[in-house]
Amino acid sequence: MSSIPPPPLAPPRSPGRRRRLVHWLRSRSLRSRLTFLSAAAVAVAIALSALACWFIVEKQLYNQVRHDLANSPLPPVVKLTLPCPSTPEAALEAAPYGDQANGPVSRDTQYVLMNPTQVCLPPNATRGVVIESNDSAALRLRPNQSIIRDGRFTNGDPAIVRLSVARGPGGPAVVMVATSTQPIEDSLQDLAILLGSVSLGGILLAALAGRLVAHSALKPVDQLTDAVEHIARTEEVGTTIPVHGDDEIARLSTSFNSMSTALANSRERQTRLIADAGHELRTPLTSLRTNVDLLIRSNDTGRPLPPATKTKLLGNMKAQMQELTVLIGDLLQLSRPDSPKAGPNLTVVALHEIAGRAVERAKLRGPGLVFETSTEPWYVHGDAAGLERAVINLLDNAVKYSPPGGTIDVRLDQGVLTVRDHGPGIPAEELPYVFDRFWRSPSSRQLPGSGLGLSIVAQSVREAGGEVTLGPATDGGPGALATVRLPGGPAPA
Secondary structure (H helix, E strand, C coil), X not given: CCCCCCXXXXXXXXXXXXXXXXXXXXXCCHHHHHHHHHHHHHHHHHHHHHHHHHHHHHHHHHXXXXXXXXXXXXXXXXXXXXXXXXXXXXXXXCCCCCCHHHCCCCXXXXXXXXXXXXXXXXCCCCCCECCCCCHHHHHHCCCCCEEEEEEEECCCCEEEEEEEEEEECCEEEEEEEEEECHHHHHHHHHHHHHHHHHHHHHHHHHHHHHHHHHHHHCHHHHHXXXXXXXXXXXXXXXXXXXXXXXXXXXXHHHHXXXXXXXXXXXXXXXXXXXXXXHHHHHHHHHHHHHHHHHHHHHHHHCCCCCHHHHHHHHHHHHHHHHHHHHHHHHHHHHCCCCCCCCCCCEEEEEHHHHHHHHHHHHHHHCCCCEEEEEECCCEEEEXXXXXXXXXXXXXXXXXXXXCCCCEEEEEEECCEEEEECCCCCCCHHHHHHCCCCCCCCHHXXXXXXXXXXXXXHHHHHXXXXXXXXXXXXXXXXXXXXXXXXXXXXXXXX
């Protein structure tokens, strides 16, 4: 039907070529990859559209020719001189079939097949239609029937042939009317060149547009890269970039800003912790050094200290060492990450048992105090050692501020643990700072402690997924009330 090939498609890639392409893409920048992939996607779309257009036009043109040929009236059988040659080529050479002076060349070329060995052409014919072996089957057609097939002329031009049966001088004859499709072939060839040119131009424009789009779309990524490189070069955490819109790039920028701010806050907390720890360590270390220097000087000068003074110095040194030990333990506890999932040994813990053990230890530290305890079974998911230390710190805080002979109430009901003392309480203006590291009330600076106990309580409770508050007693009486809420249940889960 057609000898003009459609616009060619790219040959299938071998696995080796595909691997090389993937490797090449990975070695390019993201901007180059986006440009290449967008141009490739547009190229595939244009190629498929061009192919579809070409095939549709081809089908429509050939269908139109077939329709016109099938509906055109059958030409009458001209008067022929018998016998006729056996082939169209021989008929063209025999007079008068090849005599071009008999009339103009018709667009349709007609000849009559009298029998398989006779081919007759009209007097003005200049070319014949090549006969196929099954054309004689048209003799069995009815007068109003026809066969349309693809064929070619004797000069090689493509054609569409209509075969019909008619009454000839010597009996039934096959009338063959052919229409040249060479104009269609020429039109399709011109269309293929046009589509190829348009496709090439579209691919170039797509590559240029892809480059521009990639540059515009990746501008926030460039800003993010510059910010990260600036932080890596200067170690100035806290740098942020502007966020526009709510797409994926905006989400990435927002996440980076959150991470950068978190890093800045973490560094600030770390710096503050080191400064506060140095300040707290300086006092017991200075006192220890003074006492040790005094003991060494007394021995070097040969004037030993009185036994009572020496015993007092050694007792002070022991107390200072114990204070250092507690302080270092508190610092190690606070050095753990502030994340509920980062704490070690997260298991099912019986909070009521922890509260009972903590009360027993608190009784040893406040022998003159009265502990009223009421605990119900409650199980939580957390670090047993951390939660026990948190409860002990709350009780130590209550013991420290309770008057002699005072009462400390400990209650555990439906996951809510309360510790209430009857001491002086906490001023309202100091409540926002009670869980800060190394913060101590001005009125209690003379009391022992480092200001880390309640910070450890807050961290341990957060690790278990709970919350802790500290405020005045709710019954209107003196003292402070610490409340710890932990998720869990009355039975192990």
